[in-house]
Amino acid sequence: MAYSDKVLDHYNHPRNVGALDKASPDVGTGVVGAPECGDVMKLQIQVEGDRIVDAKFKTFGCGSAIASSSLATEWLKGRTLDEAEKIRNTAIVEELSLPPVKIHCSVLAEDAIKAAIADYKRKQGEESNPAQPAGARRN
């Protein structure tokens, strides 16, 4: 199977590989997927106000999964949380020209974004109102 130039570029030069301090209150971490399914993505965002100022990822998965998460971190930086939540897997599919068999990689990236945002919001919710159950929304 031939990979698109953009997938190859992200694979060979992944953007924003690394880790942020997951204990920090302004960092949200999302881990999705499972090793037995062949892909696990860890995506982290650092938020100031309502804007994402940094994003990092680590991915166990095929080249398309690595490219999808690398692209996601690129798109997340500088966006507000509301904007970030609107990122859809179809946009990732289009940008990377993923074939049908690789669409699940983009779905996983979208799931990772949502999980990271939810984690951040949960942390913020707990901080402002510790009595609320985990997962409660602040707005």
Add this chain to the structure above:
Amino acid sequence: MKLPIYLDYQATTPVDPRVLDAMLPFLREDFGNAASRSHAFGWKAEEAVEKAREEIAATIGASGKEIIFTSGSTEAINLALKGVVEMYASKGRHVVTSLAEHKAVLDTCKHLEKLGCEVTYLKPDKTARIAPEQVRAAIRPDTVLVALMWANNEVGTLNPIREIGAVCRATGTLFFTDATQAVGKVPVDVEADHVDLLCLSAHKIYGPKGVGALYVRRKNPRVRLAAQMDGGGHERGMRSGTLNVPGIVGLAKACELARTELAEESARCRALREHLHERIERELGYVVLNGHATERLPGNLNLSFHFVEGESLIMGISDVAVSSGSACTSASLEPSHVLRAMDVGEDLAHSSIRFGIGRFTTREEVDYAADAVVKAVRRLREMSPLYELAQEGVDLKTIQWQGGH
């Protein structure tokens, strides 16, 4: 050294120049149809085919009359399984095989099940081996055929064929073995190994693609087959169709070379395999060998790299041609059925790479491949969340994963 490097000899092999030289006259001046009885063109082709038959038979300890030419192993497997089941329907409709077989066997068995046969799929052990006792326990009075491969195409494991053959012989059950990967790599002797039917393929042993053979025992016992290809009655009625003379001549030459050079070549391939394995293991760690440590094809090394997905690793070593047990290279999202049957763990199944070493592999190439693999695995582990967790001392088996596909 020429790039890319070919390390996928279990998928196919290049035609040996000596094989090509043997074939060329039969593509040029000696182009006759082996079934033409009325002129010298036909006689010459027929003579070449009969000589080839003897050569191929000698490679597996058979006689020429027991060789049926086919288009390759898949066709030979179809003919053996369907042909036996159809011919022996009055005895019963039960077949014994294993979960680690090639798809050509498994899918043919599925087809037979649709036609009303019952198939027992033996589960191999963790090294992909089937024990003779499992076969003995599975054979019933209505069992017409046991079909088990000699050497596994993915993990290289050799089944105890001689012992399995003895069990089949003692119970009066026909025994077919898919020896596609074994012929030319390990000694094969249908008499000593009690084999009744066996398939082989030219392109796995430095011959051309599109030609293979089915061995069908003629005595003690005499095996009868129902033809699956009707037509001019070639190959004693068992496989109609004009013979692929240049292909058959190529197959015979490939067999001759494989037979005469087997000892030397398998020792050389084994040494290269051990060198590759040793280097990777020493320089990386967290590497698991799939298949049997010693009972394996000399040129097969199948490794799983913890925390790294197979397809991404293949991308990282793009000038080394290998294959993966990871599903991501195929249309289905399931990893290799062989690794699953072996219970290696789904995560490791996704992390497996098959290195196939063969006749033209050099030590320099193996070292280049080892360098490339070590570099790529290190890079991918640095970006693997699983490696990060393991470094933190987290046991991955204790994690409840979610959102998997």
